[in-house]
Amino acid sequence: xxxxxxxxxxxxxxxxxxxxxxxxxxxxxxxxxxxxxxxxxxxxxxxxxxxxxxxxxxxxxxxxxxxxxxxxxxxxxxxxxxxxxxxxxxxxxxxxxxxxxxxxxxxxxxxxxxxxxxxxxxxxxxxxxxxxxxxxxxxxxxxxxxxxxxxxxxxxxxxxxxxxxxxxxxxxxxxxxxxxxxxxxxxxxxxxxxxxxxxxxxxxxxxxxxxxxxxxxxxxxxxxxxxxxxxxxxxxxxxxxxxxxxxxxxxxxxxxxxxxxxxxxxxxxxxxxxxxxxxxxxxxxxxxxxxxxxxxxxxxxxxxxxxxxxxxxxxxxxxxxxxxxxxx
Amino acid sequence: xxxxxxxxxxxxxxxxxxxxxxxxxxxxxxxxxxxxxxxxxxxxxxxxxxxxxxxxxxxxxxxxxxxxxxxxxxxxxxxxxxxxxxxxxxxxxxxxxxxxxxxxxxxxxxxxxxxxxxxxxxxxxxxxxxxxxxxxxxxxxxxxxxxxxxxxxxxxxxxxxxxxxxxxxxxxxxxxxxxxxxxxxxxxxxxxxxxxxxxxxxxxxxxxxxxxxxxxxxxxxxxxxxxxxxxxxxxxxxxxxxxxxxxxxxxxxxxxxxxx
Numbered sequence: 001x002x003x004x005x006x007x008x009x010x011x012x013x014x015x016x017x018x019x020x021x022x023x024x025x026x027x028x029x030x031x032x033x034x035x036x037x038x039x040x041x042x043x044x045x046x047x048x049x050x051x052x053x054x055x056x057x058x059x060x061x062x063x064x065x066x067x068x069x070x071x072x073x074x075x076x077x078x079x080x081x082x083x084x085x086x087x088x089x090x091x092x093x094x095x096x097x098x099x100x101x102x103x104x105x106x107x108x109x110x111x112x113x114x115x116x117x118x119x120x121x122x123x124x125x126x127x128x129x130x131x132x133x134x135x136x137x138x139x140x141x142x143x144x145x146x147x148x149x150x151x152x153x154x155x156x157x158x159x160x161x162x163x164x165x166x167x168x169x170x171x172x173x174x175x176x177x178x179x180x181x182x183x184x185x186x187x188x189x190x191x192x193x194x195x196x197x198x199x200x201x202x203x204x205x206x207x208x209x210x211x212x213x214x215x216x217x218x219x220x221x222x223x224x225x226x227x228x229x230x231x232x233x234x235x236x237x238x239x240x241x242x243x244x245x246x247x248x249x250x251x252x253x254x255x256x257x258x259x260x261x262x263x264x265x266x267x268x269x270x271x272x273x274x275x276x277x278x279x280x281x282x283x284x285x286x287x288x289x290x291x292x293x294x295x296x297x298x299x300x301x302x303x304x305x306x307x308x309x310x311x312x313x314x315x316x317x318x319x320x321x322x323x324x325x326x327x328x
Numbered sequence: 329x330x331x332x333x334x335x336x337x338x339x340x341x342x343x344x345x346x347x348x349x350x351x352x353x354x355x356x357x358x359x360x361x362x363x364x365x366x367x368x369x370x371x372x373x374x375x376x377x378x379x380x381x382x383x384x385x386x387x388x389x390x391x392x393x394x395x396x397x398x399x400x401x402x403x404x405x406x407x408x409x410x411x412x413x414x415x416x417x418x419x420x421x422x423x424x425x426x427x428x429x430x431x432x433x434x435x436x437x438x439x440x441x442x443x444x445x446x447x448x449x450x451x452x453x454x455x456x457x458x459x460x461x462x463x464x465x466x467x468x469x470x471x472x473x474x475x476x477x478x479x480x481x482x483x484x485x486x487x488x489x490x491x492x493x494x495x496x497x498x499x500x501x502x503x504x505x506x507x508x509x510x511x512x513x514x515x516x517x518x519x520x521x522x523x524x525x526x527x528x529x530x531x532x533x534x535x536x537x538x539x540x541x542x543x544x545x546x547x548x549x550x551x552x553x554x555x556x557x558x559x560x561x562x563x564x565x566x567x568x569x570x571x572x573x574x575x576x577x578x579x580x581x582x583x584x585x586x587x588x
Contacts, residue, residue, distance in 0.1 A: 194437055195445040197426070201434055204423035211405050211421050212435035222445065271425030 067270025085245025121228015203270025424477025482513025
């Protein structure tokens with residue numbers, strides 16, 4: 001027999017996910033006369049859609065567990081995508097950004113793209129850890145700056161003619177595979193390594209973590225750097241998939257990522273949360289977006305509902321926290 | 329002077345001033361190996377100030393601290409902890425979102441496989457060790473993998489004390505460890521303290537509860553208005569004498585009543 005308290009926390013989020021999917025299925029038959037889930041093409045689109053901001057969400061989960069926030073995901077994605085794309089142009093590219101760097105092996109644009117993300121993350125972390133400026137402000141600054149640098153980098157021009165070997169990492173099931181690999185790795189890392197334990201400890205009680213001998217500043221920088229690298233990875237995958245680098249890529253992705261994390265049960269107060277929850281949160285957002293499009297509901301109404309879901313999820317979290325304080 | 333080999337902690341003219349406020353004046357304190365002492369005194373007598381200096385939370389204005397025969401200067405609680413001085417503060421310093429073994433081993437985890445920050449934790453070993461440590465203290469915590477935040481005040485206090493006690497520390501300092509606890513939980517904490525005595529781990533206990541002090545310690549240090557006004561063997565004194573020392577008055581019945 002299953003007892004409610006023995007079920008993992010993800011069970012209830014997963015139930016919500018199933019509920020929403022079934023709801024769209026029913027609404028689909030009633031209003032559109034078609035099946036929502038019985039369309040493999042649609043499911044494929046949902047999954048591909050969520051992969052990119054899902055990769056960002058894996059990093060954001062870790063930042064939020066330390067009771068910080070990372071608003072820079074979408075902008076860092078764009079900057080990394082631009083830089084990676086500019087180094088991934090094929091040998092016969094028309095009007096290339098760097099005529100001297102054409103037809104490079106794909107490991108170079110991928111690595112540089114990740115490094116750009118890591119650098120942005122490192123700056124976020126260093127500002128947060130050493131200046132006492134809240135991560136909200138530090139990463140908000142990065143959001144504005146990275147997007148601007150992405151525009152300046154090619155003077156606003158998109159980057160075309162990416163080499164086929166580079167765009168292949170964004171084609172087919174690759175984005176999904178990359179997302180799930182990243183999610184599984186960091187799920188295990190958070191659960192079973194010293195890095196994970198200290199991440200939770202800092203979010204739970206930073207003072208206690210410091211007294212216990214954890215180098216809190218160094219650890220925070222590491223968490224933000226990992227989050228930045230993952231945004232960079234999302235940028236590489238996205239421009240490979242789109243076969244173009246554009247400075248407007250990933251706009252508002254940071255909010256989708258944060259929503260997925262919060263819906264997935266990670267507490268904005270820090271100390272609690274899991275990547276497995278985030279993955280389900282990512283899927284919930286994907287189904288909602290796709291479901292609204294399927295029901296031909298206007299984009300702006302979708303945004304209204306998404307906004308309400310975020311606020312609702314945080315309210316639930318606050319209630320959970322208040323109940324815990326009462327028990328203690 | 330005592331034989332210096334026997335002394336684990338000694339302070340010489342330890343003084344702390346906050347601006348013009350003399351919180352601690354010329355404190356000369358000694359603690360022998362294996363000895364359990366209490367520090368008593370009224371609010372503002374300088375007890376907590378004294379503890380903050382020897383645990384590295386604050387740095388003294390003047391005076392010296394000798395630990396294990398060597399002069400020490402702790403710039404942070406961490407340095408004091410690394411030297412072997414463990415403290416249990418009133419605000420516990422536990423991570424509410426972690427389970428018992430994680431709290432016990434925070435910052436000194438047992439590892440299965442070493443790889444920098446991504447070293448793999450040996451969860452089984454930590455759980456077994458945590459069980460053994462808590463069994464010694466006779467505290468009943470039904471499920472060690474529950475979050476500490478979901479536990480009662482007494483259970484949390486026991487986890488905090490066990491953490492200090494389980495790392496073979498050279499000195500444990502407890503500031504009002506039972507102030508927020510019920511009767512049963514207080515008994516449990518007192519049992520842990522007795523266990524430390526058997527293991528000959530030296531202890532400094534700050535408590536307002538004189539009954540507890542007489543039950544648990546060998547020697548009582550009395551602080552008044554930032555100065556040490558007395559050092560008495562617990563078995564050679566009584567509550568009346570201690571209260572007069574705390575208040576600086578000879579026998580005031582009302583004051584006595586409030587302390588005993």
